[in-house]
Amino acid sequence: MSILHAIVLGIVQGLTEFLPISSSGHLVIVPWLFGWNDFETVATARAFDTALHLGTLVAVLIYLRKDLIVYITQGSQLIIKRRQQPTSAGRRAWLLVLSALPAGIVGAAFEDKITEKLGSPALISVSLIVFGVVLIWADRRATSKNHLQSVDSLTMRDALVIGTAQILALNPGTSRSGITITAARLSGYSREAAARLSFLMSVPIISGAVVFKLAKLVRDGIPDGLLMPMIVGIVVAGISGWIAMWSMIRLVQTKTFAPYVVYRCLIGAGVLLAVATGFR
Numbered sequence: 001m002s003i004l005h006a007i008v009l010g011i012v013q014g015l016t017e018f019l020p021i022s023s024s025g026h027l028v029i030v031p032w033l034f035g036w037n038d039f040e041t042v043a044t045a046r047a048f049d050t051a052l053h054l055g056t057l058v059a060v061l062i063y064l065r066k067d068l069i070v071y072i073t074q075g076s077q078l079i080i081k082r083r084q085q086p087t088s089a090g091r092r093a094w095l096l097v098l099s100a101l102p103a104g105i106v107g108a109a110f111e112d113k114i115t116e117k118l119g120s121p122a123l124i125s126v127s128l129i130v131f132g133v134v135l136i137w138a139d140r141r142a143t144s145k146n147h148l149q150s151v152d153s154l155t156m157r158d159a160l161v162i163g164t165a166q167i168l169a170l171n172p173g174t175s176r177s178g179i180t181i182t183a184a185r186l187s188g189y190s191r192e193a194a195a196r197l198s199f200l201m202s203v204p205i206i207s208g209a210v211v212f213k214l215a216k217l218v219r220d221g222i223p224d225g226l227l228m229p230m231i232v233g234i235v236v237a238g239i240s241g242w243i244a245m246w247s248m249i250r251l252v253q254t255k256t257f258a259p260y261v262v263y264r265c266l267i268g269a270g271v272l273l274a275v276a277t278g279f280r
Contacts, residue, residue, distance in 0.1 A: 001038040001048065005031075006229035007236050013052040014059065014240025017206075018199060019248055020135060020178030020260045021267075025124040027052075028172055029271055032121050032280060042115075044223045050213040051230035055237025057206045060199055062238075063245045068203065071096070092154050099163030100204035103176075106167050108212065119172045122275050125268040127173025132264030135182045139257050142185040149188045151196050158187045162197065166205060173268075176202065181257065191252040199245055 012030050016023035027049075031038065039045035061068065075093030078086050107114070165183035169176035177198045184194035222230065251259070274280045 001044075001226060001229040003229060003232055005036055005038055006048075006232040009048075010052060010055060010233040010236025011240045013233070014056055014237040014242075015244045016175075017053075017056040017237075017241055018060070018177055018202070018244040020175050020181055020198075020257060021264055022124070022128060022169075022173050022175035022178065023056075024119070024169075025128060025173035025175070028119050028124055029121060029267070033271075033274070035280075041223070043220055044226060046213060047217055047220075047223055047226055048230060048233060050210065050217050051233045052237045053206055053210050053213065055234040056241040057203075057210050058234070059238045059241030060202055060206065060245065063242050064199060064203070067200065088152065092151070095154050095156060095159040096200055097204050098156070099159040099166070099201045100208060102160070102164045103166035103170065103205060104208045107170050107209070110170075114170050118170075121271050121280070123171075124173035125271040125275070127171055128175075128264040128268035131168075131174050131178055131182070132261040132268070135178050135257055136261040138182040138185045139191070142188070143256075147185060147188045148190045150190065150193050151200070153189070153193075154197070158184075158189075161187055162201065166201070175264075176205070178260075178264075191257070192249060195248055195252050 009027060009030065012026045013023050015021075016026045030036075039048065070089050071093035074087045074090030075097075078090050078094065162180050162183040165179045166176055168174045168179050180198040180201055181194045184197045185191070189197060
C-alpha cells in the first residue's frame with residue numbers, strides 16, 4: 001500500500017467518521033472510484049481499518065478530553081463507592097456506555113455477514129441519499145417543535161433509543177454520526193447537543209471496535225509492508241477527525257445539517273450514475 005493512499009484514506013476516515021456522511025461508505029467508494037486495489041487479503045484490509053479507527057479514537061479522546069475526565073472520574077465512583085449518591089455526570093457516563101451495547105452486540109455477532117452482504121457502491125449510494133433525507137426531515141421537525149434539550153438531559157430511554165439507532169450504521173452509507181444525530185434530534189435535543197452526543201457515543205463504540213480488532217491484529221500479526229501506512233493512517237485520521245469535530249460544532253451553532261445532506265445526495269447520485277453508465 002502506498003503512503004499516498006494511506007494519507008487519502010486517513011483523511012477520508014477522519015472527516016467522515018464524525019461528520020454525518022458515512023465513513024464506511026466513503027472507504028468503499030473512494031478506492032472503488034480510483035480503482036485502487038491495496039489489500040490482497042481480508043486480513044490486510046482489516047488491519048488498516050483498525051489503524052484508521054485507532055486514529056479517530058485518539059482524535060475524539062483529545063477533543064472531548066475535559067468531558068471524558070469528568071465522566072470517567074464520576075462514573076468510576078459509582079463502582080468504587082457504591083453507597084455514594086451518583087452524580088449526574090457519573091450517571092451519564094454509564095448511559096453512554098449503555099448506548100454502545102446494541103450496535104456492539106449486533107456488529108460483533110454479524111460482522112462477517114455484514115461484510116459479505118452489504119457495502120456495494122449502489123447500496124451505499126441509496127443509503128447516503130435515503131438517510132440524508134431522513135436527517136434533514138428530523139432536523140426540521142425538531143426545529144418546528146423547538147427541541148432544545150442539552151447533553152445534561154440524557155436519560156436511559158434516550159441512550160437506548162439513540163444507541164439502538166446505531167445498529168443501522170452497520171450498513172455502509174447510513175453513517176453512525178448521521179443516524180445518532182437524527183435520533184437525538186427526534187428525541188428532543190438541540191443541534192449542538194445532538195452533535196456532541198454523537199461524538200460522546202462514538203467513544204465507547206469506537207473503543208470497543210478498536211479493542212475487538214486489535215485483538216485479531218495481535219493474533220494474526222501486522223501484514224508485511226503495512227506498518228508504515230498504518231502509522232500514517234493513524235496520524236492523518238486523528239488530525240482530520242479533530243478538524244471534523246471542531247468544524248461541525250462551529251457550523252451547527254448557527255446553521256442546519258443541510259450542507260451535509262446536499263453533499264450526501266450529490267455523492268449518492270454521482271455514484272449511482274457511475275454504476276448505471278458503467279463508468280466503474
